Amino acid sequence: xxxxxxxxxxxxxxxxxxxxxxxxxxxxxxxxxxxxxxxxxxxxxxxxxxxxxxxxxxxxxxxxxxxxxxxxxxxxxxxxxxxxxxxxxxxxxxxxxxxxxxxxxxxxxxxxxxxxxxxxxxxxxxxxxxxxxxxxxxxxxxxxxxxxxxxxxxxxxxxxxxxxxxxxxxxxxxxxxxxxxxxxxxxxxxxxxxxxxxxxxxxxxxxxxxxx
Numbered sequence: 001x002x003x004x005x006x007x008x009x010x011x012x013x014x015x016x017x018x019x020x021x022x023x024x025x026x027x028x029x030x031x032x033x034x035x036x037x038x039x040x041x042x043x044x045x046x047x048x049x050x051x052x053x054x055x056x057x058x059x060x061x062x063x064x065x066x067x068x069x070x071x072x073x074x075x076x077x078x079x080x081x082x083x084x085x086x087x088x089x090x091x092x093x094x095x096x097x098x099x100x101x102x103x104x105x106x107x108x109x110x111x112x113x114x115x116x117x118x119x120x121x122x123x124x125x126x127x128x129x130x131x132x133x134x135x136x137x138x139x140x141x142x143x144x145x146x147x148x149x150x151x152x153x154x155x156x157x158x159x160x161x162x163x164x165x166x167x168x169x170x171x172x173x174x175x176x177x178x179x180x181x182x183x184x185x186x187x188x189x190x191x192x193x194x195x196x197x198x199x200x201x202x203x204x205x206x207x208x209x210x211x212x
Contacts, residue, residue, distance in 0.1 A: 043187060050106065057069075057073045073107065078100060081098070107132075109131040132188070
């Protein structure tokens with residue numbers, strides 16, 4: 001019974017943390033896509049999202065020791081964000097008001113690294129963390145190119161119904177970054193590795209807490 005209870009609690013824990021990290025990560029950058037400075041904020045979005053994914057995904061992957069847990073974590077985040085998207089749409093906002101981030105492919109690369117290196121923790125941190133940082137901006141930019149332009153939505157949506165902080169500002173497109181994907185990938189590849197290491201360290205602390 002205790003073994004079953006521990007396993008059940010641990011999977012529920014994954015769900016709870018994934019849901020909460022989704023809330024944090026939406027506020028960190030998702031709504032930015034609605035404004036007309038979205039391209040210059042893409043680097044900030046990429047770094048915040050990829051580091052958030054790296055911490056949680058590697059934490060639970062090492063906790064279970066099962067390749068595939070990172071993808072499971074990213075899937076929960078994705079589903080919950082689609083629920084949030086539906087909630088905004090039900091409130092009368094346009095369908096493209098929220099762009100759901102593409103976490104799953106990057107998490108799959110982390111799982112693949114862990115599996116291919118025969119569950120080597122350090123390889124997962126170095127290689128898997130780098131792959132998350134490198135791939136996340138690419139997957140999300142491809143996703144943005146395949147949907148209706150949020151910049152177009154921003155200017156067509158009636159101003160009076162917008163919250164004050166969401167009112168479009170003077171366009172800043174392309175003012176700071178010539179290649180937001182390249183800069184996001186470069187910064188992400190550097191920053192996700194120490195964040196992945198932090199996730200691994202949190203794993204160690206969790207085991208000590210469970211043993212107490």
